[in-house]
Amino acid sequence: MIAPRRFLPSIPSLLALEAVDRLGSAVAAAEDLSLTHSAVSRQLKVLEDQLGVTLLVREGKGLALTPAGARYAASVRDVLEDLAQASLRLRARGSRGSLNLALPPSFGLYWMGPKLHAFMAEHPQILVNQSTRLARFDFGREKFDAAVHFGPEDWPGTEALPLARDRVIPVCAPSLAEGLPPGDPAALRALPLLHLESRAGAWESWFDAHGVTPGELRGLLFDQFFAMAEAAAAGFGLALLPEFLARPEIDRGRLVAAWPDYLDQGGIYSLVWPKNQAPEPALQRFIDWMRERAEL
Template identity: 75%
Template sequence: MIAPRRFLPSIPSLLALEAVDRLGSATAAGQELSLTHSAVSRQLKLLEGQLGVTLLVREGKGLTLTAAGASYARSVRDCLQDLAQASLRLRASGPRDSLSLALPPSFGLYWMGPRLHAFLRAHPEILVNQSTRSARFDFAREKFDAAVHYGPEDWPGVHYLPLTRDRVIPMAAPGLLAGGPLTAEAIRGRPLLHLDSRPGAWEEWFTQHGVEAGQLRGMLFDQFSPMAEAAAAGFGLALLPDFLAEAERARGRLVPAFPDYLEMDRSYALVWPRNAEPKPALDLLIAWLKTSEALPLQRRRPL
């Protein structure tokens, strides 16, 4: 149930307030909204009258938002953005049911992407919208139906569907490995590339292979893709997950610097909020991801 209509201001009034807050003047707001200065002022007066709160202080020809007005404008901006996104999703999907997924960039492209293609071939009546997210967020604010989470089950208030374990391998440009794969000790002496969202990944890899890591220094990246680009350019070795390592090897840009994968003590999982009934389309995706076609149980062979 929504609030009574007396608490729901008109869209033009809300647009005027948001524009004045963002642009700093009624004149600039009017230019953006194709309204005159006086028309913007009228919308703001109507809004103040409806709410019974002073939202702006008029100083000559200028307008300054009060603290209450600025706070309300922020809430209005969020609501208008939600409305615009909902309208865009509806316009894009038309009569088809749609899903909005938040995916880590490389995982979404190389692991989830092929599976979503197969899912959509089986369910052409569904449209899947995708956005990149690498960290946890608030489902209530971001309006996603589901997301892929990497790491331990530390996202509160969500269901978990395990997808795949994290398996990594050092990769390098072919020119850096003329003699073939290296030992872990030899890798320790090469330039190493690091991912800021996975601190300690190289240290863990060396520890698992019986090598003292010591102080590891090298170039730092915020995503796998630019790190793989740097590795392909010969700047150092990159510790990559299997789905990206195999894609880069198939392209001929990177080759394994070590014979085997290392399975890390972390995994990827599909998550969705516990406090909301999942859409029928999400139920179909969850059921499909549980099939052997989507999640083969056999281990991939080493590269």
């Protein structure tokens, strides 16, 4: 339910307050908003009278927000940003349905990307918006319909559709693989090893699974799979990559497998969506479509 009109300030007043807070003066705010200085001052006065709270005080020739004004300006900025994003999404999709997805960058690009392209080709009436997220978030606060989650089904308040297993393989540039003895996993320890920040201990787990004592495994550290893949292709070292990224790079000849088999590490990529509400038609159609194409 929307609050009574008397509690809802006008958009021009809120824009004036946000601009003064961001720029530090009514003069700068007026220039930013393409208004006169007096027009900005009037909007601020109207806002203070409506709220009954002092939001700004004069400091020399300028204005400064009171503590209450600064807190209110921060909330106003969030509201204006939400309104702008909602307007942008509406303008982008027009009369079509829309679907807002949160995806891990590498999985979203290499595994989900081709499938989204096919889904939109089959359902041109649905616009799929994509954003990058690496960690869980609150569906009640973020404007997403669904997300891809890596790990166990431990995202509270969500339904889950398993999509793909986490299978990895050591890869490197073709020149770096020359001279590696076949069938000897311990020999890989002699090569520079590349590590991913979010997969601490991945190499240790790989060597343990192949009966090799890992020892001290030092090397370059990366925050994204595709950045690590680029470094491996450039010859910086050996990367432990997921199948969805390693396979196309091997097919292209940029990387070669330094070990013949993929290792299932037990992790799962899943599509998740809020449990406490029925999916909108666009989301339900996407869930049904993905259910037929999931690898699990």
